[in-house]
Amino acid sequence: MKINGKFLTMGIGSLPYIDAVKSVEQVFKAFDIPFWPQLPKRSFKENMYSQFSQGLPGLVLDEKKRVIYVDSSKDLSEGLAGIHEAYISKDYDSLGITEEFAEGFYAFIKTAKKYKAEYLKGHVTGPVSFGLGMTDEKGKSIIYDDSMREAFIKLLEMKAIWQIDKLKDMAEKIIIFIDEPYLASFGSSFVNIKREDVISMLNSIIDGIHSRDAMAGIHCCGNTDWSVIAGTKVDIINFDAYLYADNISLYSEDIKRFLKRGGYLAWGIVPTSEDVLKETGKSLFEKLSLQIDNLEKKSIDRDLIISNSFLAPSCGMGTLSEDLVEDILLKLSDAAKLSKTLT
Numbered sequence: 014m015k016i017n018g019k020f021l022t023m024g025i026g027s028l029p030y031i032d033a034v035k036s037v038e039q040v041f042k043a044f045d046i047p048f049w050p051q052l053p054k055r056s057f058k059e060n061m062y063s064q065f066s067q068g069l070p071g072l073v074l075d076e077k078k079r080v081i082y083v084d085s086s087k088d089l090s091e092g093l094a095g096i097h098e099a100y101i102s103k104d105y106d107s108l109g110i111t112e113e114f115a116e117g118f119y120a121f122i123k124t125a126k127k128y129k130a131e132y133l134k135g136h137v138t139g140p141v142s143f144g145l146g147m148t149d150e151k152g153k154s155i156i157y158d159d160s161m162r163e164a165f166i167k168l169l170e171m172k173a174i175w176q177i178d179k180l181k182d183m184a185e186k187i188i189i190f191i192d193e194p195y196l197a198s199f200g201s202s203f204v205n206i207k208r209e210d211v212i213s214m215l216n217s218i219i220d221g222i223h224s225r226d227a228m229a230g231i232h233c234c235g236n237t238d239w240s241v242i243a244g245t246k247v248d249i250i251n252f253d254a255y256l257y258a259d260n261i262s263l264y265s266e267d268i269k270r271f272l273k274r275g276g277y278l279a280w281g282i283v284p285t286s287e288d289v290l291k292e293t294g295k296s297l298f299e300k301l302s303l304q305i306d307n308l309e310k311k312s313i314d315r316d317l318i319i320s321n322s323f324l325a326p327s328c329g330m331g332t333l334s335e336d337l338v339e340d341i342l343l344k345l346s347d348a349a350k351l352s353k354t355l356t
Contacts, residue, residue, distance in 0.1 A: 037124045
């Protein structure tokens, strides 16, 4: 799938609003590629782990205490078998996301019919982050349980496909981001996962997304081994370009191969913190221009970089104040207008 236009703006997922309709209207007005908003301030069920947990065997979710985990002391065999059966039979509706867990998605579906956008974006928590962030009753990450890992990877893939099937009636081109903040910890002594396992887990979900002729993106808002992400089948790499663009340039050969095979970079050039208050659209554009120059110096074709780039905030904005979000969106728009003049 080819994207028409350069430096189109997109968002990561979460917004700080309580009102789902207001959130969706804001998204359609502020972004070239609209996305359905996660609303963690509305409900703990819209937390990035809770939101995609429905159907997980042994799930314990206490919204009042803001606690979520898997009770592995129970017999999970029936629930695990149910996921595999739904996967084999392609019964994605049975493991979709209900409105109680994603009010923003359902408001988005209703509103998208009005705007008739060319592109729409969804998202799912990535398998590494989901598996490390979700624990059992003893506090052990479920990624280290082989049977549970196999099941939740299938579950996340089905939730991605379920979104595509709902969104494709509203737009010709669908993008699904796999959100992977925990990849910033990959390679540390705290995360005991092999490189090939990370790539395999990510590719499982990417293959599901591609099976519906949609594009797959991976978002990581921290420092990581970018050769791992570039080594997957992903179409879009989204990174915090405000803080870590120098780091990604260290993987210039991997990024070059990624771009040459048709990949895109989504530059998270606008900080999702109070750092944005000291910036302007022009200063962010200048920072972006400098980083593009740096990649060009690493023998990456400049035209290829420019033609295969998006702009975005550096991360989700669900924990921020509404005023700060307004400032971020304004500066993203200003930086995007200036970026379209790059040659």
